[in-house]
Amino acid sequence: MSLRELKRARTRQALVDAATDLFERNGYEQTTIADIAAAAEVGTRTFFGYFASKEDLLFPETDARVRAAVDAIDGRGPHDTPPQVLLRALSLVGEDGDDLSGRLAALRLRFIAEIPSVRGKAMQTQFDVQREIAQRLAAAFPAELDGVTAAALVGAFVGAVAGALQALLGEGPRDPETVQKAVETATEVALRPWIAHNVRHMEPPNV
Template identity: 70%
Template sequence: MTLRDRKRARTRQALVDAAIELFERDGYEQTTVADIAAAAEIGTRTFFSYFASKEELLFPESDLRVQATVDAIAARAPEDGPAQVLLRALRTVGADSTDLTGRLAALRLRLIRTVPAVRGRALQIQFDAQRQIARHLAAAYPDRLDEISAAALTGAFVGAITSALQVLLDDSDNPDDPAAVQAAIEKATDVALAPWDE
């Protein structure tokens, strides 16, 4: 990673951290892009070279999770079934990221429930991710999956993750325990993908 890449990553993270603080303190609707940029000590115009909107700040790693899944499909071993590849990708991403656990995840879920714009963005991200993953699965396993079965498998996978997170983040006793969150997500996906696991 170059010095410029590291600087961009630090600025991006500063924007996410500032947004979390402001959303929690002042409320999502009351916080503006200008407020977030100022808190991160950058200009408002610069903000838009990192994120398209303030909704995007709540989903900073969604593209990375999809890419990790696509990469796992591409790097599959000949004996790997489609469900095995998805489960391996989930475990790899879970080990490398805290995006599905802790403060940001809890805030994101709360805002998805209460702010229509955030809910709409979450659904669009989920829809786009499912389509992209399903396309890659169908192409990787043409003898085992057609477009409909690849979409069904991907829907079960993504739905299991989403449902497990909703239950866990509602549980005020343990929302910040990454190991507990990862274990619960893996359990949910194991159950959901059992019919495809070979």
């Protein structure tokens, strides 16, 4: 990472940290973009160089999640199955940070339930992520998946992650290890029919 990239990453994280503190203390709707910028010791114009809105700031790791999935797809082995690739992507996300388990994750779930604009942003973000990953997965496994089956597989995967987070973070943040294990369990349950299907097709025929 170059010095310029490091500086940008630090400024971006400072905005996220400042927003998290203010959201916890004052609430989402009572916190302005100017408040966040001031707390991070930057100008409002700088804020918009990193996030298009307050809603965007609640989803700072969306690109990282997509990148993890793309990396897992591109780095697949010759015998990897689509469910294995998705589960590997999940482990990469867990290694990179606490986006699934930290303070902002708990606030995000609360605001999705309470604030229509955040709920709309969450739905749009999830839709965009699922579509991109499904398209890439279908392209990587053309013999096993078409557009519909890839969308169904990714939808089950993303839904399992969301369900596990709702169950765990409804009352506040949890330690990353607990959340990661719960999310892995949920996704394994959701993908079990797909895993079983792949196993059956790998088994030699009875003679």
